[in-house]
Amino acid sequence: xxxxxxxxxxxxxxxxxxxTVAMHVPAxxxxxxxxxxxxxxxxxxxxxxxxxxxxxxxRDLSQRYGVSVIADGVPLLQSADLEFRGSxxxxxxxxxxxxxxxxxxxxTGIVSMMKRFKNPEERPQVIPAEMRQTATDMLTILPVFPxxxxxxxxxxxxxxxxxxxxTPEQIDGMKQGKTLMIADLAPKFQQMMAEIIQLRAYGxxxxxxxxxxxxxxxxxxxxxxxxxxxxxxxxxxxxxTASYAVMHETRSGGGAVTATTLGEFQREVKP
Amino acid sequence: xxxxxxxxxxxxxxxxxxxxxxxxxxxxTGQALPRTQPGEDDAKLDAKVSFSVESGSVxxxxxxxxxxxxxxxxxxxxxxxxKLTFEAAGITVRQALDALAExxxxxxxxxxxxxxxxxxxxxxxxxDSTAIPALMQAALPVDIRxxxxxxxxxxxxxxxxxxxxxxxxxxxxxxRAIYRFRSSLTGVFTKQDALEMRDLSPLQxxxxxxxxxxxxxxxTMELLHDDYAPHKxxxxxxxxxxxxxxxxxxxxxxxxxxxxxxxxxxFDADGRPVP
Numbered sequence: 070x071x072x073x074x075x076x077x078x079x080x081x082x083x084x085x086x087x088x089t090v091a092m093h094v095p096a097x098x099x100x101x102x103x104x105x106x107x108x109x110x111x112x113x114x115x116x117x118x119x120x121x122x123x124x125x126x127x128r129d130l131s132q133r134y135g136v137s138v139i140a141d142g143v144p145l146l147q148s149a150d151l152e153f154r155g156s157x158x159x160x161x162x163x164x165x166x167x168x169x170x171x172x173x174x175x176x177t178g179i180v181s182m183m184k185r186f187k188n189p190e191e192r193p194q195v196i197p198a199e200m201r202q203t204a205t206d207m208l209t210i211l212p213v214f215p216x217x218x219x220x221x222x223x224x225x226x227x228x229x230x231x232x233x234x235x236t237p238e239q240i241d242g243m244k245q246g247k248t249l250m251i252a253d254l255a256p257k258f259q260q261m262m263a264e265i266i267q268l269r270a271y272g273x274x275x276x277x278x279x280x281x282x283x284x285x286x287x288x289x290x291x292x293x294x295x296x297x298x299x300x301x302x303x304x305x306x307x308x309x310t311a312s313y314a315v316m317h318e319t320r321s322g323g324g325a326v327t328a329t330t331l332g333e334f335q336r337e338v339k340p
Numbered sequence: 341x342x343x344x345x346x347x348x349x350x351x352x353x354x355x356x357x358x359x360x361x362x363x364x365x366x367x368x369t370g371q372a373l374p375r376t377q378p379g380e381d382d383a384k385l386d387a388k389v390s391f392s393v394e395s396g397s398v399x400x401x402x403x404x405x406x407x408x409x410x411x412x413x414x415x416x417x418x419x420x421x422x423k424l425t426f427e428a429a430g431i432t433v434r435q436a437l438d439a440l441a442e443x444x445x446x447x448x449x450x451x452x453x454x455x456x457x458x459x460x461x462x463x464x465x466x467x468d469s470t471a472i473p474a475l476m477q478a479a480l481p482v483d484i485r486x487x488x489x490x491x492x493x494x495x496x497x498x499x500x501x502x503x504x505x506x507x508x509x510x511x512x513x514x515x516r517a518i519y520r521f522r523s524s525l526t527g528v529f530t531k532q533d534a535l536e537m538r539d540l541s542p543l544q545x546x547x548x549x550x551x552x553x554x555x556x557x558x559x560t561m562e563l564l565h566d567d568y569a570p571h572k573x574x575x576x577x578x579x580x581x582x583x584x585x586x587x588x589x590x591x592x593x594x595x596x597x598x599x600x601x602x603x604x605x606x607f608d609a610d611g612r613p614v615p
Contacts, residue, residue, distance in 0.1 A: 202418035
């Protein structure tokens, strides 16, 4: 009797599952399908372009089929031939693939296109004001460590301070291929090691963002300067060549100058 | 020495945090703050717009939205120059702003009635160091995240490419730009000793900033890929060893592949300690 009751109680569950499946079939089809916002993604489209820019293709698609699109940046491929007949969704995929983009279709039906960087020559946008703000945000997020852009960096100098404190046996053992567990070292070594790791991870990264902030702050008024390093005269022909370092110089509001060496070049000078 | 330096900089940080707290009313959450929803009092946000901004900028889209609706919509200076193409076909202003925010992981908010701003997310210092890599990733422009093959922030789906490949790719990026930039300057500096930024071409400026951003990006990449994130390290598993008879290396995981770790030269070519 009890078992028969249990069997009966299972029926509503079976019916509920069946109803759920039945109700979800059309919903699932719609989700795949093709209606996003007011845009019917499975509507048939036909596109035919000769040497057209991506922006022009998107404008045409938007005007003819009512789709709204945001595409970040400007593709490296300036123009392409495109001929296609199929659904709107497939057309968008084809355009994205041609110009090295990926697409995301928002709930509202608006299409976002971002570069996918399959082409190794493609680069992200680097906008001074945006990267300056990015640097500001990084400096807010990262733990505070001293500004250190020296070579070698502070963490490496600390390793060099630590090394002489290891015993000759420990050094010899490591030279022969043995490893030392840091947990087996004295507490002061472990503490120093923890500081080195923090500095290596956050200190160097923070210094890089701080340097970038200094370089990009007042970027428009910064200058490139050639600084003479020395003059060399060739013994065989008596010609002289001056060596110059190209520096990028930014002056902060307080007057401090951040100078970064970009490289060197030579030019011939009178002896 | 390091403790003193850290203590001093922590003091400076506290002072600057106090300043930030005074000028901001947004609570410190240790997270990227969510978009501020605009007020519902401006019905013009539901007005439908159609426009075409081809190879324009976020600033131009904001200006177009303002022009078509009569309300003031501006892009913050940090985002206004981002280049884009936006084809809008009968969408509401709200949808257009949401689409910008979703595409760029940024926010839009009402500054005052009838005045709206599209801006980057707002960041605060995290209280938990494990949050640092994800917050740093969120602070990067979306296209740089894709370029750097970072895991998707929302789905957390890791990129199929390895961090090594991504780090190397980032490492190569500036050199093309630097090479082109240096080549373009050689002729200029044979005639003069200084060059103002406004005298550079857009391509030269782009190459210069690319160099600045990516030349020192390696440590950021390592952190973002969690390669050397301190919170991922177990002090009990860290080892010291010597490579090539002169490099003292810290290996971060016992089963790490050869060369995976960091260190510095402690002996010179003659076996003497490097000062």
